Amino acid sequence: MSHLERLLTGEPRVATAGVDLLAEGVESQGATVVRTDWRPPLEGTEDALATITAAVDLDAANREAVGRLVGTHPHWAGIAVASEVIPAMGERTFLHAGPPLEWADCSGPMRGALIGAMIYEGLAGTPEEAIAL
Structure with missing residues (x-):
């Protein structure tokens, strides 16, 4: 079985870096x-960090990373309705490109997008009704 086949058919494994909210959101999806x-590096460690990064061939590492990115051969694996493949997704769950958010933590543009989505999905008839949800 190829790496791609294992990636697409195996159980998802996700690495997170320091953000518990993101890890919890991923875990809640199984x-x-x-x-x-x-x-982030502590203040006062700049010299040590500079010494370490100078010892690494960053150009070679970047060439390797870019080579791996452009050397891939992505292909369409499938399409499904999100609520059918995400067990914890309810009628009032809206997805976005980030960790789970509560209404109080949403920015103005995010709130506007959610209000529009609620109206579009028929969960609210007006912006005021959407906000009340």
Whole structure:
């Protein structure tokens, strides 16, 4: 079985870096999560960080990374209705490109998008009704 076949047919395994909210969201969907305790470098460690990064051939590492990206051969694997393949997704769950958010944590543009989505999906008739949900 190829790496791609294992990726598409195996159980999802996700690595997260320091954001518990993201890890919890992924775990709630049934995926295995490997949590790393990453934090930004501490103030005052700039010289040590510069020494370490100078010892690494960043150009070679970047060439390797870009080579791997452009050397892939992606293909369409399938399409499905999100609520049919995401067990925890309810009628009032809206997906976006980030971790789960509560209404209070949404920015103005995000709230506007959610209000529009609720009206489009027939969950509300007006912006005021959407906000009340």
